[in-house]
Amino acid sequence: MTKRNTSTLLAQLGNRTDPRTGAVNPPIHLSTAYEHPGLGRSTGFDYARTKNPTRALLEEGFAELEEGDAAFACSSGMAAIGLVLSLFRPGDGILAPEDLYGGTYRLFEHYRRQYGIPVDYLPFDDPSEVERSITAGTKALFIESPTNPLLQEIDLEIYGKIAKKHGLLLIVDNTFYTPILQKPIVLGADIVVHSATKYLGGHNDVLAGLVVAKGEDLCGQLAAHHNAEGAVLSPFDSWLVIRGLKTLPLRMRQHEANAREIAERLRSEPSVKEVLYPGRGGMLSLRVRDPALVAPLLENLELIAFAESLGGVETFITYPSTQTHADIPQKERTRRGIDDSLLRLSVGIEDADDLIADLARAFELARQKIGNTAVPAT
Template sequence: MKKHIDTILVQSGNRTDAGTGAISPAIHLSTAYEHKAIGQSTGFDYSRTGNPTRSIVEDTLAKLEEGHRALAFSSGMAAIQAVLSLFTTGDELIVSQDLYGGSYRLFLQFEKQYGIRFHFVDMHDDSRITEKLNGRTKAIFLETPTNPLMNETSISAVSSIAQGHNLLLIVDNTFYTPILQKPITEGADIVVHSATKYLGGHNDVLAGAAIVNSEELGEKLFIIQNSIGAVLSPFDSWLLLRGMKTLSIRMAQHEKNARVISEYLKNHDCVSDVLYTGRGGMLSFRITREEWVGPFLQKLKVITFAESLGGVESFITYPAAQTHADIPVMERNRLGICNRLLRFSVGIEHVDDIISDLENVFNQLRGEAIIHG
């Protein structure tokens, strides 16, 4: 019987301990496992290679994304590094021009150290993608929506290009999660997550994931993961599993709040632009005056000025000085990541309290502007 995603989430880890009947799965801290004889194994030998608690969260991730296999990593960037390790010197990838600053930084490191070339393009225009194709192109890396400009791209459209040229399609699904989109069902080969964000959902676990659509890709990534060792620890696996149980209801409240707040910001005279897709809990906006950014962030009382996203608490991040600081200023400005842009991870607090916090700060900024002329 095929189960609804809500049921998969809530019952993840259930019925995995037949010996005790425990509802919450055990945290297996052991790093080594006994062999009864040469060639006899329980399926677990050494915790870097495989761990029972990690296996449960990996099985759940594979089901959520409707993939063949999932691998849990110590962070989202560790997952992306493992995926990039599928490629060799001389290979080329076409990637979203507007994407998370940490991914941008890692791409440049791989370009400098390993001679893998990355072409940053506007994924909305198919011709921009196809004009970068050549015999060395091996993959397309796509963020949708993008971080922080919230640009959406049709996964199925890019998948058609990838499949037509025998390329891997890699999609970062951190912002939307499998609640809102499942890239593998639209033609992606690999899905990556910073599971620290919405999947974990409580700002208490650092984790990453890669989900693949085939046994061959799964085995290749497993060999890389096992060799490098950037695996998710047993306790963090349990925390991630616990967090995912409420993913569906959390995403519903994130989105409900974000829709209200986006309308509030669109109609506010202290805000010039609001970037919101209408789905999910992430939005970005530009304050009308650059000199207001510092005081705005300092005066928040309910919303936290912090660098992460996707937790139950509301966070606002300043991309120019935080997540995207490694992108050159001219490139940031060209893309629209200007010094007035703020990224807002809308939490699940009562929406009236979030708006009151924003309104109080805006009123203080306007009052100070009047006093100082």
């Protein structure tokens, strides 16, 4: 089969899969059961938890996109991480960055308490420090790159070599960059996870997760756990993710173009102390000069929505301290750099000038609300 470029692969995802009708858009197969032609014979589909035609289209296409051997569509991003964690046994250790999505931290802590799977957190800014922290019990490195919410890029290729040297799994959460900007398996990862709710679905209308893996044995283990646990993606939600993926390259270009422009403009905003943007992708974070600005700023935004989640066509702003990272104890959260001045912006595909005007207006009203104390003296 001819290898296609990414944009072509995604635009054509699921097409020409219904030769009986010639339907261009792939059909949604809602049936949970499939008739057997005879004893010991199967069409390849037996029961929807094990395999579904619509979900299979998504999984096969996404495995090809991430250049893995198999993909597993899950009922949420956290279900995807849960599927990966099902590979571990009591005593199996994981090393992870300190800057990590709060939901992942919460699940890691649950597995630590409930199943005896220890997770140790490191800055991951010094590969030699991470390598020194590997023990006989360490089984995996779990990395977000860029990290959430401080947007720190981690060199996956370096950590892929370290993982291989020590016989560890390298697991990468690729939600923020998507396969359009980064392919972790190509860089040495064994497993890639996504909250497909975010950029892959792209429209804030579907809850989904994806896991992609490389290697027959690893894929076989994940397939067995996926079927046994049953946290699979429904046919309709699988179709929604397929629909979203078709425009992913176009959307990522606009997300990134807008984010670059907004990051540059925010650096000159008098009430902003720091802008955290890795130079690519659609996510950025910022610190305001005075935490008192946060509430009136959020209340005065008209276009940008104060909401949890990210990666949709609409721009969202999030306050990690009380939303995405609230489950990390406050003292530890602050030590990790997630303080009360930090805001996270998921930049959508609206006109950048409109987004910039919305932020400028909200900042001005917020300054008026607190008496302009957040503007440094000149």
